[in-house]
Amino acid sequence: MSIFAAPRPRFSHDDAAGQLMDTGWSIIRGALAPEKIERLATDLRPIFEATPYCTGDFYGARTKRFGSLLRRSKHAATLIQYPDIVAIAEHVLLPWCDTIQLNLAQAIAIHPGAPLQFPHRDQDMWEGVKGEVEYLVNVMWPLTSFTEENGATLIHSGSHGREALADGAPPLAFSAVCDPGDAILFLGSTLHGAGANRSNIVREAVVVSYCLGWLKPYENQWLAYPPEFARTFNPELAALVGYRQHRPNLGNFEGVCPSILLQDDIPAHIGAIDALRPDQRDAVAEHRRRQGA
Ligand SMILES: O=C(O)CCC(=O)C(=O)O
Numbered sequence: 001m002s003i004f005a006a007p008r009p010r011f012s013h014d015d016a017a018g019q020l021m022d023t024g025w026s027i028i029r030g031a032l033a034p035e036k037i038e039r040l041a042t043d044l045r046p047i048f049e050a051t052p053y054c055t056g057d058f059y060g061a062r063t064k065r066f067g068s069l070l071r072r073s074k075h076a077a078t079l080i081q082y083p084d085i086v087a088i089a090e091h092v093l094l095p096w097c098d099t100i101q102l103n104l105a106q107a108i109a110i111h112p113g114a115p116l117q118f119p120h121r122d123q124d125m126w127e128g129v130k131g132e133v134e135y136l137v138n139v140m141w142p143l144t145s146f147t148e149e150n151g152a153t154l155i156h157s158g159s160h161g162r163e164a165l166a167d168g169a170p171p172l173a174f175s176a177v178c179d180p181g182d183a184i185l186f187l188g189s190t191l192h193g194a195g196a197n198r199s200n201i202v203r204e205a206v207v208v209s210y211c212l213g214w215l216k217p218y219e220n221q222w223l224a225y226p227p228e229f230a231r232t233f234n235p236e237l238a239a240l241v242g243y244r245q246h247r248p249n250l251g252n253f254e255g256v257c258p259s260i261l262l263q264d265d266i267p268a269h270i271g272a273i274d275a276l277r278p279d280q281r282d283a284v285a286e287h288r289r290r291q292g293a
């Protein structure tokens with residue numbers, strides 16, 4: 001199938017969000033200058049070298065992956081906190097949560113000889129109801145050019161949302177041919193997978209994904225970025241990696257927002273504080289009132 005619209009000189013995040021909801025994917029051309037991506041790629045190169053190949057037919061034995069990208073390169077935050085993309089992820093996900101969170105930030109190398117990856121929907125890592133809720137927004141940032149030969153991500157346009165429940169053959173896939181600086185967005189409900197690498201060069205990318213704030217994220221962010229390290233983050237980034245409660249009371253530390261762990265003086269004993277949604281606060285207040293307390 002496929003072929004994209006010509007690159008647009010400017011991008012409107014409303015258009016990108018609209019296309020993402022309509023087709024299950026959207027590509028932002030030239031989101032970042034290629035030099036910025038090259039700085040990140042330079043930091044990641046020795047880590048790709050040192051990382052063993054993956055094991056298992058899903059990841060693929062001719063691929064390499066590693067996470068903890070905010071510890072690997074100071075340039076990773078630029079991708080993770082790209083304002084328009086965070087806004088798009090919020091647009092897609094906030095109907096079902098209070099706040100979004102980082103699901104993963106992972107580097108992926110697809111080496112020559114890697115076969116086509118199993119086409120999948122990333123939402124299937126969670127066993128909740130499908131077809132009504134969007135769980136995830138994925139963003140692939142190519143570090144090397146993505147071509148049909150070297151394993152560009154294959155995306156099945158229109159396979160998202162309720163289509164994820166449809167019987168029968170899914171729509172055909174197109175190859176997300178892109179360059180460093182472009183951002184490929186697709187939903188957790190969109191069928192996709194890495195293409196086969198039939199070239200003699202390694203295809204490299206960083207994938208950043210955002211999910212509903214109350215889910216267990218793919219990457220354990222609190223272990224990837226323990227408080228000593230997360231203290232170096234700006235407050236929004238710390239919140240995105242989990243130093244924020246999700247109402248009601250989820251992800252708390254000693255009954256309060258876990259961002260307390262990022263401050264200098266952490267009290268030895270802490271009194272728990274309700275963190276309820278307004279509807280829950282009202283219901284609890286009504287109960288109290290009826291009790292005459
Ligand atoms: O590397 C790619 O193009 C896609 C990888 C992927 O979808 C995954 O590992 O979940």
Ligand SMILES: [Fe+2]
Nearest residue numbers: 120122192193
């Ligand atoms: Fe995937």
